[in-house]
Amino acid sequence: MTDRYARQLLIENWDQTRIKESTVTIVGLGALGTVVAASLAMAGVGKLILIDFDTIEVSNLNRQLFYYEDDVGKPKVNVAAKALRAINPSIEIEVIKNAIEKVPHDLLTTSNVIVEGLDTFKVRRWLNAFTVKAKIPLISGGMYGFLGNIQVVIPYHTPCLECQSLIPEQELQKACTPFGEGRKEIREVVEEKKFIPSVSSVSLVIGGLMAQEALKIINGIPTMNNFLFWDGESGQFTSVPLKRRKTCFVCSDTYHLDIIPVYSSKDQRFSDFIEQLRYSFNLGLEIKILYETQHMVITDALMGTEFHNGEIFRVIDPSIPMPLKFKIYLN
Numbered sequence: 001m002t003d004r005y006a007r008q009l010l011i012e013n014w015d016q017t018r019i020k021e022s023t024v025t026i027v028g029l030g031a032l033g034t035v036v037a038a039s040l041a042m043a044g045v046g047k048l049i050l051i052d053f054d055t056i057e058v059s060n061l062n063r064q065l066f067y068y069e070d071d072v073g074k075p076k077v078n079v080a081a082k083a084l085r086a087i088n089p090s091i092e093i094e095v096i097k098n099a100i101e102k103v104p105h106d107l108l109t110t111s112n113v114i115v116e117g118l119d120t121f122k123v124r125r126w127l128n129a130f131t132v133k134a135k136i137p138l139i140s141g142g143m144y145g146f147l148g149n150i151q152v153v154i155p156y157h158t159p160c161l162e163c164q165s166l167i168p169e170q171e172l173q174k175a176c177t178p179f180g181e182g183r184k185e186i187r188e189v190v191e192e193k194k195f196i197p198s199v200s201s202v203s204l205v206i207g208g209l210m211a212q213e214a215l216k217i218i219n220g221i222p223t224m225n226n227f228l229f230w231d232g233e234s235g236q237f238t239s240v241p242l243k244r245r246k247t248c249f250v251c252s253d254t255y256h257l258d259i260i261p262v263y264s265s266k267d268q269r270f271s272d273f274i275e276q277l278r279y280s281f282n283l284g285l286e287i288k289i290l291y292e293t294q295h296m297v298i299t300d301a302l303m304g305t306e307f308h309n310g311e312i313f314r315v316i317d318p319s320i321p322m323p324l325k326f327k328i329y330l331n
Helices: 018-022 031-043 077-089 121-134 185-194 200-217 270-281
Strands: 022-026 047-051 092-096 113-116 138-144 147-153 225-229 237-242 259-264 289-291 314-315 324-331
Touching: 018 200, 018 314, 022 031, 031 047, 031 077, 031 138, 047 077, 077 092, 092 121, 113 121, 113 259, 121 138, 121 147, 138 200, 147 200, 237 270
Parallel strands: 022 047, 022 113, 047 092, 113 138, 259 324
Antiparallel strands: 138 147, 147 225, 225 237, 289 314, 314 324
């Protein structure tokens, strides 16, 4: 089978053995995910884990590889897996028809790289937090009309998605669903049509670049460490430098997803403290507090509860893979 990979073996620093022994998880088998999957299968990546809970719709057919009219209504992961096995029978493929948050963590940690083409920024934040904690490289991509973007996250070396001073507009955060924020005129169009502009030429460019970054990571070749923006209408790439945020609650040395000391006055109320957390972490934290000592959930009605010295509690938020754990120190 060496002849299959003869041309890529000519690339400097290419190691086909590392490619064959690698595992890549692809989250989202839509416009970007299918392009990434096809590229990695052709390159001979040893194992692909495909994760998507969605089924194929007619509106997917203009930009998502592998799918045909006869596939409408079928699970994306199953149809994609069949197509990928036809592309390269020598690779292993595992399919999971489920939301990424419900996938066993042990399975995800077998990955050398995780690539996502998700359609909600909330789930991207969850995956970002998980990959940082698990120290797994993450490749994130988005598209809207003729626009596209890519960011590579190497945990504790490059900025993670939460570090960005440049938070992309909603059109770069969602690939196929309406968004609730962003420019007013764009929001009105989306609310009316229930879909956002998408074309295969953009997904081929952005998905191809995402696959290339995955192959570079596997081969030990330095990846880009910036935010890459592509304007397909003008044909221009813009590279935006990013820096790790010193107060990033996901990847900085200031905060960790383990135990965070919290200093508070005795007369402070929970509601005031939670608002401080929201402000400090820039999170839409759900008001669910789980006391480690009492094993109970504090509801809104109990938000007036006073703090007790040494008390440990957890804050549950859908954008992170595990609760934030806090311990109270009264001053």
